[in-house]
Amino acid sequence: MPAYRPPAIPSSEITPRSVYLRRREFMGLMAGAGLMLGAGGARAEAPATVPLKTVASGYKVDEPLTPREDVTTYNNFYEFGADKADPSRHSQDFKPRPWTITVDGLVAKPQTFDVDKLIAELPVEERVYRMRCVEAWSMVIPWNGFPLKSLLDRVEPLGSAKFVAFETVVRPEEMPGQSGLFQPMPWPYVEGLRLDEAQHPLAILAVGLYGETLPNQNGAPIRLVVPWKYGFKGIKSIVRISLVETQPPNSWNSLQGSEYGFYANVNPEVDHPRWSQATERRIGESGFFGSGRRPTLMFNGYADEVASLYAGMDLRANY
């Protein structure tokens, strides 16, 4: 007779395999809960960002970085609301993982990519870029990402492809700006680039910020950054990239074509009809007094790299 009989474990106490396999998620959740408690528990925190393995790059603006706090609490992302504080306040329910991005259209190998796989496979560079909003404010942001071209190369664009169209996710249940009474524009938010612009080494798909994965409010998990163009070209939370033959629509242009063009290159000489684009205010630099107004640079200071893309073009007509 055995001296000891192990107690029978009721089947209800055995962790189902599916849950067991999600233990990392669970631990992440608990860690998140811990953070929330640490932060006072009252406010729902957005899912924590995680560190990225990055490599240095030669693309670095020699100007002071805009504090992370400002980059993550002051920006436009109308899917979460029209106020610049809305994205950070109202994006905590957004689930940027898992995430896939489909690249299709006029390509030899249309594919759907898992974003985390892309991050593991492609070297993620640090790119310190100026960011100039069409509203005449600017920042200096250390993005982490890879050239858009390296993704386009994988699908092999056909000779007939002339433009690249981008599309943001539509999730009204997770993005409060996409539901309710005041919806500023039709969804999805769309953007576009000429193929040669998209293949330019400065154009990147950012997956991180300040060495960590993108916070929801900044376009998690993957967004476009085209530093010589106004910020609204930097479409966020991208789900689809299509190569096309004719110029695709872009949301702000469709909404107000007289004020926002397709090209939207930063240009101090071509004003917005309602305000001058000759100067800008650097966020986080000036504080309250001693306005940090500075002259806006042609192509946001990237003229040496990109001016040749527009040789012979009338930049007043193609604003």
Add this chain to the structure above:
Amino acid sequence: MAASRSALLDNLAGWGIYVVGFIPAVSSFWLGATGGLGADPVRAFEQTLGLWALRFLILTLAITPLRQLAGINLLRFRRALGLLAFWYAAMHFTVYLTLDRGLIWSTIIPDIVRRPFITLGFAALVLLVPLAVTSNRLSIRRLGKNWRRLHRLVYIAVSLAAIHYLLATKVLDPTQAIHIGLVVLLLGYRLVRGVVRRPERRAA
């Protein structure tokens, strides 16, 4: 005796309105100076001042309908509310010139002259100046009937201010919609009442 006491109370209430009325400006300034207005404190402070200028204009315009429709007489507060609107508009413009545009006149003047968004806001402020200057008792007595005529300029000023506010953003947001809606309502009330009352007068 009773009359002077009520005048004293009115005076106190008037001063009370000024004290309360400047709280948004003072608190916003304090927050801005101590880093409590977010990433772009200048813009936040500037917009707060502009919004309160419009709010005080709206309150000024609400006095008459309140009296006519609800029988609530707040006429004694109207001067204070109107002057607050003027002071907020003036502060809003001062912040635009200094903290926002850094007194760079080469870009400020073309903006005021050429850009309807800025021009309209500036025009609204200019229209408020004669109203503020003639808001004292002496002017009211001296100008007589013309005082009322002159002060109808507020209708134009508030319309310009509302359009200026509408043009300030890329898309319409709820706060804007509410304020501009109130302006339309209060101006519409006067229009309708003017149309309705004219035949009455003729009949009388």
